[in-house]
Amino acid sequence: MLIGEHFRDVRYSQNLTQKEMAAGIVNRSFYSRVENGSSSITVDSLMKILYKHELSITEFLHDFGNAEPKLGVYQDKITAAYINKDIVALKEIYFHFKYEDARIKKLLQFLIDELNGVATKKQFKQLNYIFFKQNKWDEETLWLIFHIMGWYEPDDLQNLIDVIIKKCNREETTDRMKQLMVRLAIRYLDICVKQDRNDDEVKEIFTLLKSLPNTSEMRMYKIIAVYYDKLFHHQYDEADDIAIMLKNM
Template sequence: MMIGEHFKRVRNSKNLTQEQMAAGIVNRSFYSRVENGSSSITADNLMKILYKHGLAMTEFLRDFDTSESNIETYQDKITVAYINKDILALEDIYLHFKYEDVRTKRLLKFLIAELNGTATRKQFKKLSYIFFKQNKWDEETLWLIFHIMDWYEMSDLRDLIDSVIKKFNYKNSTERMKQLMIRIAIRYLAICFKRDKDDSKAKDIINCLKSLPNTADMRMYKIITVYYDKLFSHKYDEASDIANILNNI
């Protein structure tokens, strides 16, 4: 299903005209072209329309989800548990770990230690060495990198981001790899802001993320990019508005 078709279905379910759906955000003529697939809507305007009509982004994008392999689902469970600081979930995954990949099991152990406050720089350096000793740059390596980025010194982190950019060609990458590269880029922005490092690399990444295609699977990433762009531009009120929307998704 195209995003325009989904817009039309949602609009009809709410008994709204095209003019009512788009009012105050884009004109009816442009919105009509979005519905028939001849024009693309920006992430910013998509977010505004959904918010205006009380629609959750996750529900709107649900029809565009693609099925993932077992390993991807497994990895995402670990990522979600880590982001939510859910130690019990990580411990449960560790106890029932069913894949033979040593790197992932070591990462799980490290993440549990990190959330418990017992992880050390020595453990991080050993883990980082294990990740890269085979010089194997693949989807799994990108996924592993994402979880240890906070432990790098800023200069080393910039070098790591440069290596990722050089090693991977975005246009020729798998969809999973593209998603992982984008997650790493956004996490870099988060770390820069947290450490008060408004450097040129962050600006380059924001511009790169803004140029992502206006497809359904990129919407959330582009909205988050707008959020960090507002933060780095010191437009905190606008950033706060976007954060409130994201928190309600």
């Protein structure tokens, strides 16, 4: 099934028109062509449409008829708002959050403070302690770590990524955990590029990403890995070409 068919199924389940589904993101005629398979939608627009209608990208890719408001939906909404630096959206989620989860509530406040430029190292340390005090390496913990990775000291972050890869790269790992692990790996590469670091952990992550299955979702992550590989080898023109291709996917 194509992306356009997926969108149509989800839209029907939400009882939305094409105009309502695409409003504020792409125009109706373009969206109609996406559903019909005659036009391709960018990853950015795809995420924004799912975010707008409170749909999890995981659910979209793996269970398209299911649009119930699960915790994963809130997680993806928070991640999208954080990546887009949307403080208003994060505040809206904070004040209307439906789950009694102290870790996520504290993370939301931290992310709001970070985007406002007032987050502190003390807040980060408190979050880190809360995340790990139960010593649980589950989907939620991996999702939580993703948002505070930039606050770790380089060696601490390297050790953390090493532990995550060893603990999560197992047969019993869920699809959601594998996806989160890949997101963590990609963000680690981004941090290392910005810090001009190219250590053994980076090489291991590239090996991991190259071994990902050729599913529609994982293929995008593999392309992103090639993009960072070009950056690490200072092949900036080729990296720019890949970046343009990713924007047009």
